[in-house]
Amino acid sequence: xxxxxxxxxxxxxxxxxxxxxxxxxxxxxxxxxxxxxxxxxxxxxxxxxxxxxxxxxxxxxxxxxxxxxxxxxxxxxxxxxxxxxxxxxxxxxxxxxxxxxxxxxxxxxxxxxxxxxxxxxxxxxxxxxxxxxxxxxxxxxxxxxxxxxxxxxxxxxxxxxxxxxxxxxxxxxxxxxxxxxxxxxxxxxxxxxxxxxxxxxxxxxxxxxxxxxxxxxxxxxxxxxxxxxxxxxxxxxxxxxxxxxxxxxxxxxxxxxxxxxxxxxxxxxxxxxxxxxxxxxxxx
Numbered sequence: 001x002x003x004x005x006x007x008x009x010x011x012x013x014x015x016x017x018x019x020x021x022x023x024x025x026x027x028x029x030x031x032x033x034x035x036x037x038x039x040x041x042x043x044x045x046x047x048x049x050x051x052x053x054x055x056x057x058x059x060x061x062x063x064x065x066x067x068x069x070x071x072x073x074x075x076x077x078x079x080x081x082x083x084x085x086x087x088x089x090x091x092x093x094x095x096x097x098x099x100x101x102x103x104x105x106x107x108x109x110x111x112x113x114x115x116x117x118x119x120x121x122x123x124x125x126x127x128x129x130x131x132x133x134x135x136x137x138x139x140x141x142x143x144x145x146x147x148x149x150x151x152x153x154x155x156x157x158x159x160x161x162x163x164x165x166x167x168x169x170x171x172x173x174x175x176x177x178x179x180x181x182x183x184x185x186x187x188x189x190x191x192x193x194x195x196x197x198x199x200x201x202x203x204x205x206x207x208x209x210x211x212x213x214x215x216x217x218x219x220x221x222x223x224x225x226x227x228x229x230x231x232x233x234x235x236x237x238x239x240x241x242x243x244x245x246x247x248x249x250x251x252x253x254x255x256x257x258x259x260x261x262x263x264x265x266x267x268x269x270x271x272x273x274x275x276x277x278x279x280x281x282x283x284x
Contacts, residue, residue: 001014002041002241004037004038004073004077004239004243004244005036005037005038005039006038006039006040007038007039007040007041008041008042008044008053009040009041009092009093009094009107010102013040013093014139015091015141015147015150016093016094016096016097016151017091017092017093017094017097017150017151017187018090018092018135018153019089019090019091019092019130019133019134019137020089020090020092021087021088021130021134022086022087022088022089022090023082023087024048024051024083024085024086024087024230025269034268036075036079036081037072037079037242037243038057038078039075039076039078040072040075040076040079040092041074041075041095042074042092042093042095043070043073043074043092043094043095043106044068044070044071044090044091044092045069045070045071045086045090045091045092045093045097045157046064046068046071046081046087046089046090046091047068047069047091047130048064048065048066048067048068048083048086048087048088048205049067049087049088049089049123049127050066050068050086050087051083051086051087052064052065052066052083052085052086052087053064053082053083053084053085053086053088053210054082054088055071055072055074055078055079055080055081055082056079057076057078057079057112057187057237058076058078058079058112058238058239059238059242061219062112062114062115063115064081064086064115065115066086066207067117067118067123067164067203068115068116068117068118068166069116069118069126069161070113070116071106071161072230073106073107073113074095075190077243078238087224089126090129091130091154091157092197092214097154097155097158098158099134099153099155099158099159100162101149101162102159102162102176103183104179104180104183105165105166106161106162106165107183107186107187108182109181110248113165114277116123116165116223118148118164122160122164125160125203126157126160127176129153129156129160130157132154132194133150133154133157136150136153137150139247144159147195147251151196152201158277178216178219178220179220181206181208181213181216182216182217182220182221184234185202185206185213185217185224185228186208188202188205189202189229189232190232191226191256192193193229193232193233193236193256194236194254194255194256195254197229197233197256199213199214199224199225199226199229202225202229203225205252210225213225222223225268230266230270233266234266234267234270234271237251237255237256237267237275238271238278239274240254240255241278242278242279248260248263248264248276249276251275253262253263263275
């Protein structure tokens with residue numbers, strides 16, 4: 001593998017939605033190529049109805065307890081969910097179908113998202129809603145209102161999921177300027193990290209001063225832009241070291257470093273190990 005595969009939802013469906021109920025040990029998706037590490041160009045949601053499972057995402061083996069809701073963002077590197085002892089749902093959703101208000105909730109944190117354990121009422125709501133969506137999903141796709149009905153039910157699912165993660169049943173989802181700027185910065189990190197490394201350049205892209213960006217990120221996350229830029233560089237380097245066959249020098253150049261020796265020193269300083277040692281450790 002020379003790079004991390006990106007899986008497109010359009011290769012599986014034209015509806016912008018993939019839905020499946022899985023039982024213990026089932027493949028969560030029918031395509032076996034998705035068993036290996038990859039990125040998706042879409043959201044992935046998991047709802048565990050009984051039993052527990054886990055999913056490896058960005059080098060964290062995330063446990064998914066019973067009655068939990070979890071999601072994976074577009075471009076996050078992950079492997080298939082381990083559901084040997086779990087029953088539940090998987091829902092893949094085109095990013096374009098996720099309302100901006102919901103995206104602000106799902107993408108509001110710069111750290112790895114955590115599972116949300118549902119209370120009894122929310123668990124029952126999801127069970128009934130997904131059962132209805134599953135019926136509609138499997139109906140005749142040529143029906144006059146098939147897409148409209150399926151998307152309407154999906155919007156309800158996304159709104160309830162966002163409410164769970166937002167922690168506010170009043171659905172007061174108005175986004176403050178600091179929260180909006182933090183989300184925009186996070187989006188830029190994912191798309192521009194291979195070409196931009198300076199806080200000033202990110203601030204210019206966001207049409208704010210470097211001082212203002214630093215002030216907002218310190219207030220909302222506790223760390224300045226330089227910290228998050230470095231964290232994103234190191235995480236992307238880890239992904240390429242583990243999931244690709246690129247050399248350390250090739251990875252440095254891929255990430256926009258002209259001096260691969262500087263990149264190696266930066267990696268060692270931040271991780272406490274060399275890039276080669278990291279690859280050898282995780283590829284055992």
